[in-house]
Amino acid sequence: MSSWEWRRSVTSSAVLVEVAQARGVGSAEILRGTGIDAEVLADPVGEITAAQELALVRNLVTRFDDLPGLGADAGHRNRITMHGVFGLAVMSSPTILAALATMVRHIGLSTSLSRPWHEIRGGEVLLCVDDSELPADLRPFLFERDLAAAVVNYVLIVGAKPPLIRVEAARGMAARIAPILENYEVPITDGADHHVLVLDAAELDQPMPMASPLSAEQFDRECAELLERRGLRKGVAGAVRELLMRRLTGRVSQEEVAAGLNLSLRTMRRRLAEEGTSYRQLCSETYGSLAEDLLSTGLTVEDVAFRMGYSGAPSFSNAFKQWRGVSPGRFARNLAHGHRASVPQ
Template identity: 40%
Template sequence: MTRYAEERGVDAATVLRGTGLSARRVADPGAQLEARQELAVIRNLVASFEDRHVLGLEIGRRYRASTFGVFGFACVSSPTLRDAIAFALRYFDLSFAFCIPTVEVADEELVLSLHDERVPPDVREVLVDRDLAAIHTVIGDLLGTALPLRALALRTEAPGRAARYREVFGVTPGFGAPANTATFDRVYLDRPLPQANEHTMAICQAQCRELVTRKRARSGTAQEVRSRLARPGGLGMGIDEIARELGMSQRTLRRRLDEEGTGYRALLDEVREALAEEMLGTGALSVSDVAIRLGYAESTSFVYAFKRWKGVTPAAYQRGFGR
């Protein structure tokens, strides 16, 4: 994003204002940016350009599989597009996307939805455009050819910019739709990828697992809470019980977690997600069994939560993304 700004005459210092980041740090491929820092960069970009309505598309088109480092290389080296998408959904935490993706595979097509409800309203349109354009471009990289879309739908109202979307995606989007969706023919799912390499994929996937583990690692009060939730029977502990064990009031516990950028519900979600992956991965438990063990009163609530975490249902996750 800083390179894009500089090419258009805006220096890196302006784009990075208020982020606490230096140009040297963002140029480091191994540097990890916090969500708040990236949002600040996006807002600085929006403030710097008058044509903010094409900003997301312009930035998204610049993304390539290599932009995502080892995560991208794992996708590139996957056997098929289906495998790459399944992997990307599983390790979504390693992507740059703010919108949460979910996937539905029908008889003849795949529908990718980008959920933007949690994206700040002032940058929502930019980030939806960026994420959609980036996904479309990267899938083209994986296939070795542009991916033709059957349809594109956007929640935003922007009929005056239809031509720009058509230039990027090859179709005219429907505006004012109930959801942001991109639809393409499912025949592309099982086409062998030109750079598929089993050995490379295994190495990259192992590195991605390590990165996710490291990213989920907590310290301080958050780690104390997480460790209690993760122990046998811990999912039944409420915040009041955990606060008593830690020798503090609920109010103090909430404040400390907030200072560390998290909260009780977020940590409970983290633990449930990790345990769900582990239990579903064994293949020994049904979806309803896993839901019960995770403390859900109904399987439907677990299915909804899992789809929010991973972009697919628990059953599809067990099957290997609808294979």
């Protein structure tokens, strides 16, 4: 499954169609080839895949020759209240910093398709944004959209200018985003691997105007549940497990798995680490459980080895010992006596 096959609200896509229509391009043209039905954009609970939204973004960017400011227009049209429970979770957070953490945690429910995280360093909070997994030709538009949406909604919710100290833009995008911040006198430089928005930590300690801690906790749970239903919360680890199960071989390389998920090996490893696991651990869990299930049906070690793509029982036995700490023969004998071997933690 593509890493972009998780579902999204139609809200952001409906805004993209508005942007096109404001420039004289009809919805039929801008939706061509995306697989998005125009009627679903009018459904308040309508959903499409992230891949479909990216196809729509590409149509818009291509149609207007990647016009600078186009993404900013889309961002300025976005309101946090358009994103349902996500908006409620952010607005009811006890402090601005807590709101930032909520936004980062549930970013898949917002306009953004990038991967953010935040770090606290002394008197500064660094909001980092990694868009390296996005198609290269769409990154300028999408960064414009995300930054403009963040700025306009901060001003609307907090009633003050964003507490930005400086912005470091990746891949030469400083000039592209400068117009969005021109009224705030924020230094902008070109950075390296990812975008960094440096914020004043003292200002982020301020309470949110509509703070409601109990409500924020409830909305936070609802956001997590919604991400789960849309297929995003399983994360990279879930996608790796699915791919491993389809390959049915203990010898698939990490490089092949990363390529199958449209990720670089470095990015896949980092994402798995962020989710508290590793490729080796996932192999152990996935293939170990599959081997156990096959052995429990009464198949011989040789049969299971063949079904799992091994050249013979010895190589399979070695792998099983690594996964479960016992040989498959011993595991089968334990089953015959009514218990499974314990799995080392």
